[in-house]
Every structure is written in structure tokens, then in C-alpha cells.
Amino acid sequence: MVAKIKSGKSLIGALNYNENKVKQDKAVLIAAVGYPKDAECLSFYDKLFRLTDLAAMNQRSKTNAVHISLNFPNGEYLADETLRGIAGDYLRGIGFATQPYLVYRHEDAGHPHIHIVTTNIKRNGERINLHYLGQNESEKIRKVIEIKYGLTKAEEQTQQKPDLKAAIAVASYGKAETKRTITNILSFTLRSYKFTSVPELNAVLQQYHIQADRGAKDSRMYAREGLIYWVLDQQGNKIGVPIKASTIYGKPTLKSLEEKFRLNTQLRKPFKEGLIKILDLVLAKPQTKNTFQGELLKKDIQVILRQNDEGRIYGVTFIDQKNKVVFNGSDLGKAYSANQLSAQLLPDLPGKINRQRQSDDEIAGNVLRQTATGGNELMDVLFAAEREDLAALNKFKRKKRKGLKL
Known part of the structure; x- marks a missing residue:
């Protein structure tokens, strides 16, 4: 006991x-x-x-x-x-x-x-x-x-x-008192994880549909180093009324978090090299964004890729769930920064590729069936464009011969 x-x-x-x-x-x-x-x-x-x-x-x-x-x-x-x-x-x-x-x-x-x-x-x-x-x-x-x-x-x-994580429920707005829900999740996160910035903290909190918010950079709250906490919906949108950090048990204000950031900077150092070795091992093979995240998840490492509307990666955060440490990509080295990963990872087109393969297989099957039965309709459709190009080429050659009086 x-x-x-x-x-x-x-x-x-x-x-x-x-x-x-x-x-x-x-x-x-x-x-x-x-x-x-x-x-x-x-x-x-x-x-x-x-x-x-x-x-x-x-x-x-x-x-x-x-x-x-x-x-x-x-x-x-x-x-x-x-x-x-x-x-x-x-x-x-x-x-x-x-x-x-x-x-x-x-x-x-x-x-x-x-x-x-x-x-x-x-x-x-x-x-x-x-x-x-x-x-x-x-x-x-x-x-x-x-x-x-x-x-x-x-x-x-x-x-x-x-498994402490299993004991913490994901926030669901309206299911329980917002302040109590945020307090429970923060208490677990601050005690268990080693992070060194508000974005790194949010990488963990967002797993539980919570977000720490300093406000816009030109806002009064940001200037006064204020901090509030939101509950997020399933799509990651803020919902309900935010809770001031100063009113939460333990007072997880920006000032107290910054003290924790400094301490965590030292505490997470022993786990850096191990994480880099795992990343190198995974990146030794060609990876798309999806396969990269999937392979690391098998090793209890969560990868959060922040992308713009065009799909370009502008930020990356690694959460080592086994050791409860959080690293921004650039903190591990240039090779693991957003720009380098964006250049190294292949584009994710699994849906398009699969659909294309399925379409090709269906066409091939139809061609074989039509050939076996002596049908020519599908062959005419498939090669119509090529035949038009060939006819145009022959016509051009005839004109050229005529011009040369051959």
C-alpha cells in the first residue's frame, strides 16, 4: 500500500x-x-x-x-x-x-x-x-x-x-467540468514529459485535445506573458471557454513553465543520441511522410509534421513516448529539420497509385478477354489516340514527299 x-x-x-x-x-x-x-x-x-x-x-x-x-x-x-x-x-x-x-x-x-x-x-x-x-x-x-x-x-x-497515459482520458467538451479535465491532463503531462517550449508542450497536450495558448503576438495577453488553456474538438478547433493558467491547480503559468523548460533542457539530453539512431535507421530506407510516421510509431515515437496548404513541411516535432521526451526536429540536428525532411521524404500518393494500378489491371484484363474472343472494339478505343498520331505522321510524310517530288 x-x-x-x-x-x-x-x-x-x-x-x-x-x-x-x-x-x-x-x-x-x-x-x-x-x-x-x-x-x-x-x-x-x-x-x-x-x-x-x-x-x-x-x-x-x-x-x-x-x-x-x-x-x-x-x-x-x-x-x-x-x-x-x-x-x-x-x-x-x-x-x-x-x-x-x-x-x-x-x-x-x-x-x-x-x-x-x-x-x-x-x-x-x-x-x-x-x-x-x-x-x-x-x-x-x-x-x-x-x-x-x-x-x-x-x-x-x-x-x-x-501505464499512466492509459489512466488519463482524452478531453471531451461537455462531458466533464472543463477546468477539472484540463487540470488532470496538465498534471499528468507536466509530471511525465520533458519539453522545452510551449509548442513542444502543445505537441503532447494535443494528444488529449488540450492546447496552451499565449494569444496573438500583437495581443495584450502575449505582451503581458499571459497563458490560457483550451479544450479542442475532434478537428483540433478551440471549443468552449478558455481557462486562465493562474486559476488552475499548481498554477502552470508561462513563468512557471519557463523554469520547467530550463530544467527539461538538461533532463532530456541523455535521450537525444538514442532518438537520432532510431531516426537514422528509419531514414536509411526511402520513406514517404506516411511510412516515416508509421515506422517510427512502431518504435513508440510519434512524429508531428506541420504542413502548409501545398503539403510542404514547415515544422516537425518528435515525441518519444517510451522515454517521455519531446524534441523539435532542428534541436536534433540539421538533418532532422523540417526543410531537410521535406526534401528527403517522397510524396504520399498511395491512393492515386493504388487506383492507377487497379485501373491498369482492369484494362489489361479487358484487353486479354477481348483478344481471346476476337473482339476489336476495346483495342480500337485503347489505341485510338496512337492511330490518330500515326495517321497524322503519315500524312505529314506524304506531303513532304510531294513537296520534294519523290
């Missing part, structure tokens, strides 16, 4: 997160301990006010929200009754025995887990100290619970590498 403790200043934010998951059928409230009603009878405000009333007992403490997740490995599915017992034992172990709390079973990731929402302010106004809570009390009770319930140990669980 892996336990994660987050503390904050917004009880309503922690509650909203879980209640939105319930609305999306991705979570279920399985316990409400320390409440005057049964869990199924509680309204949103019943859940909230029980916690905020306690938090109000200590006006000086700004941090009054505690949001805990207990995570179990794939395949370790536990009954709700067991999960309720684990949650209760864990909270008693970290000193929250007298606190009211809510337990949600989540089904929005690749592994089983529960979320617990509570407050660290007691009825008498005293504050439960959260300093080193995760390192000390949490670690002790975690080990006791693993033995008691026969759970996979945290040391073994952390060796597993779940």
Missing part, C-alpha cells in the same frame, strides 16, 4: 474533486465517519459544513484541509468493507481518531485506490501537527496495515510501472 498525504487551505476544493468524480461515475462514497447521517443521506453541504465548522474553531490556522490517497497495486481489488477498515486504521495511526472523514473509492486510474477527506482542526480548536506526518506516523501504520490485511508492501508496489 502506498499512502500520499496532501494538506491545503481549501476543504471545498478537496470535497469538490471527489464529488465531481462521483458525478462522472468514476468514484463512490463508501464511508462518512463522524457524521450525524448515513453516507447515502448526506447532501454536499452536509459533507462540507461538518468539516468547515471544525476548521472555524481555529481561525489562525490557514492549513485546515487534509486529502489522503491510499493506493493499491493492480489486481489487489478489495471489498468496500475492507477499504473502510483500512481507512479507519490508517487515520487512527496518524492521530486522526476523533476527526470526521469521508472515504471515496476511485475508479479513474489503472490501479485501485481510495481518497480520504478530513480536517486537522479538532473540536477544541487544537491543530493536529502535519509536520513530518508522512515520514513518521504514516510509514509506521502503513507497515502494520500491510501485515494485518495481507497487502502488497509499498516497496514492492513502487517497482510496478502502471
Whole structure:
């Protein structure tokens, strides 16, 4: 079992997160301990006010929200009754025995887990100290619970590498709250991928139908280094109302992203040579745009080619999905820039070629059939142009002979 403790200043934010998951059928409230009603009878405000009333007992403490997740490995599915017992034992172990709390079973990731929402302010106004809570009390009770319930140990669980990408759903406007959807996707992307510019970030985000937008270069927002995030439709068009970066959890503003860009510039360096070797191997054979993208996709490398209306490539980005690194083509070297690739890749005409081959085969077949039956109509049609040219040539020769009196 892996336990994660987050503390904050917004009880309503922690509650909203879980209640939105319930609305999306991705979570279920399985316990409400320390409440005057049964869990199924509680309204949103019943859940909230029980916690905020306690938090109000200590006006000086700004941090009054505690949001805990207990995570179990794939395949370790536990009954709700067991999960309720684990949650209760864990909270008693970290000193929250007298606190009211809510337990949600989540089904929005690749592994089983529960979320617990509570407050660290007691009825008498005293504050439960959260300093080193995760390192000390949490670690002790975690080990006791693993033995008691026969759970996979945290040391073994952390060796597993779940497919995080599979746990992140592509944004679909209107299906869930826009801000929450963008927050979830950004949280995963910023944590998992190494990119060094907004366009490189967008190369990843657009996989999930999200886009970071600085605005037009002559706009006020661009001048003030503002940043907003959009949800995109299936065609890649912006839809709905954009969300300001400063209002999103973690504040993924341009300023904070630029710090990440500088760090990622160093972090992605070890993966550069490996990517170049793969590109060289694929480009050693003649490739069209489609085959180039297809061959690299087999090696977990996504190629994003930006083309103008005439089909000319003016930009290229490589996403190494295995190592979660993003490179602009020119950053790898001149040979992998948009201009060089545009000159090297053959044109994509598979549809036209196939249709032509099919047409040629049909004509050849008809010719064979007509010849076998002694028919000459199709032959006359096929060679009409050539016969006209031949007749014209003979006519020209006759005139020339006549002129020469031959």
C-alpha cells in the first residue's frame, strides 16, 4: 500500500474533486465517519459544513484541509468493507481518531485506490501537527496495515510501472467540468514529459485535445506573458471557454513553465543520441511522410509534421513516448529539420497509385478477354489516340514527299 498525504487551505476544493468524480461515475462514497447521517443521506453541504465548522474553531490556522490517497497495486481489488477498515486504521495511526472523514473509492486510474477527506482542526480548536506526518506516523501504520490485511508492501508496489497515459482520458467538451479535465491532463503531462517550449508542450497536450495558448503576438495577453488553456474538438478547433493558467491547480503559468523548460533542457539530453539512431535507421530506407510516421510509431515515437496548404513541411516535432521526451526536429540536428525532411521524404500518393494500378489491371484484363474472343472494339478505343498520331505522321510524310517530288 502506498499512502500520499496532501494538506491545503481549501476543504471545498478537496470535497469538490471527489464529488465531481462521483458525478462522472468514476468514484463512490463508501464511508462518512463522524457524521450525524448515513453516507447515502448526506447532501454536499452536509459533507462540507461538518468539516468547515471544525476548521472555524481555529481561525489562525490557514492549513485546515487534509486529502489522503491510499493506493493499491493492480489486481489487489478489495471489498468496500475492507477499504473502510483500512481507512479507519490508517487515520487512527496518524492521530486522526476523533476527526470526521469521508472515504471515496476511485475508479479513474489503472490501479485501485481510495481518497480520504478530513480536517486537522479538532473540536477544541487544537491543530493536529502535519509536520513530518508522512515520514513518521504514516510509514509506521502503513507497515502494520500491510501485515494485518495481507497487502502488497509499498516497496514492492513502487517497482510496478502502471501505464499512466492509459489512466488519463482524452478531453471531451461537455462531458466533464472543463477546468477539472484540463487540470488532470496538465498534471499528468507536466509530471511525465520533458519539453522545452510551449509548442513542444502543445505537441503532447494535443494528444488529449488540450492546447496552451499565449494569444496573438500583437495581443495584450502575449505582451503581458499571459497563458490560457483550451479544450479542442475532434478537428483540433478551440471549443468552449478558455481557462486562465493562474486559476488552475499548481498554477502552470508561462513563468512557471519557463523554469520547467530550463530544467527539461538538461533532463532530456541523455535521450537525444538514442532518438537520432532510431531516426537514422528509419531514414536509411526511402520513406514517404506516411511510412516515416508509421515506422517510427512502431518504435513508440510519434512524429508531428506541420504542413502548409501545398503539403510542404514547415515544422516537425518528435515525441518519444517510451522515454517521455519531446524534441523539435532542428534541436536534433540539421538533418532532422523540417526543410531537410521535406526534401528527403517522397510524396504520399498511395491512393492515386493504388487506383492507377487497379485501373491498369482492369484494362489489361479487358484487353486479354477481348483478344481471346476476337473482339476489336476495346483495342480500337485503347489505341485510338496512337492511330490518330500515326495517321497524322503519315500524312505529314506524304506531303513532304510531294513537296520534294519523290
